[in-house]
Amino acid sequence: MLAGTSPREIREMPIEDYVAGVVAGEMPASFPPEALKAQAVAARSYVLTRKIDARAAGRAFDVGTGVLSQVLAKEAGPAARAAAEATRGEVLVLGMEPVEAYFHASCGGRTEEGDAALGRGHAYLSSVECGRCGSSPRGRWTARLDARELAAAVGLRAPVTAVRVTARTPTGRAARLRLEARGSKVSLAGADLRQRIGWGRLPSLAFEVRADGGGFVFEGRGHGHGAGLCQWGAAGLAREGKGYREILLHYYPGAEIAMLY
Numbered sequence: 001m002l003a004g005t006s007p008r009e010i011r012e013m014p015i016e017d018y019v020a021g022v023v024a025g026e027m028p029a030s031f032p033p034e035a036l037k038a039q040a041v042a043a044r045s046y047v048l049t050r051k052i053d054a055r056a057a058g059r060a061f062d063v064g065t066g067v068l069s070q071v072l073a074k075e076a077g078p079a080a081r082a083a084a085e086a087t088r089g090e091v092l093v094l095g096m097e098p099v100e101a102y103f104h105a106s107c108g109g110r111t112e113e114g115d116a117a118l119g120r121g122h123a124y125l126s127s128v129e130c131g132r133c134g135s136s137p138r139g140r141w142t143a144r145l146d147a148r149e150l151a152a153a154v155g156l157r158a159p160v161t162a163v164r165v166t167a168r169t170p171t172g173r174a175a176r177l178r179l180e181a182r183g184s185k186v187s188l189a190g191a192d193l194r195q196r197i198g199w200g201r202l203p204s205l206a207f208e209v210r211a212d213g214g215g216f217v218f219e220g221r222g223h224g225h226g227a228g229l230c231q232w233g234a235a236g237l238a239r240e241g242k243g244y245r246e247i248l249l250h251y252y253p254g255a256e257i258a259m260l261y
Helices: 015-026 033-057 078-086 114-118 147-154 190-197 231-239 244-251
Strands: 090-094 140-146 160-168 174-181 184-189 207-212 215-221 256-259
Touching (some): 015 033, 015 078, 033 078, 033 231, 033 244, 147 160, 147 174, 147 190, 147 215, 160 207, 184 190, 231 244, 244 256
Antiparallel strands (some): 090 256, 160 174, 174 184, 207 215
């Protein structure tokens, strides 16, 4: 199995070492063991879909190692390795094919549909109730962005004078926005704005926005694109006594868990 961010940085890893590294990179080791196991199965399922895709596309590597793929830690601790070992070979499937098991930090109460979040309209990425991730560091957040900074991010020459959400997804996240400046305006997808501003500075698209002096205040909930497994929600379910299989089938409705190797 290959993992890397570019053909010049390719390295080969056994898949279970990779899975343990992703669990360590994506979830705090302090999370309950059942949540870590759920993350291990999701990570294994996702990388198998990328491996299949890489072969079809003739790519030299299977998957990247950053936030646009799955974050791979340099070292996996005992908790992450135990989660990988306990679920060795277990994969989320639909018709015995691995599913694209996307995940995110916290959904803010309800996960997002895969099509709205990622352009991936899979039934197993349907929106589901969560309600267990309120204790996450960005369960609620506020970000203030300067009018000139916003203008530079979207290519407007004058400071932004108005920001309006013009379309929302079924869960209320910002699907499209219009930003106006003196004599010009631009319309763009919410995900595009978030990428331009920075994933960390605009944690999610579940926000309201208002003008504030020389800038704009975004008040939101959750962290990440919102589709698939909610990591803080998984931790909450685990603390309620739910096992990793039950957690996974909650966040990926219609999928099954199979032992593929």
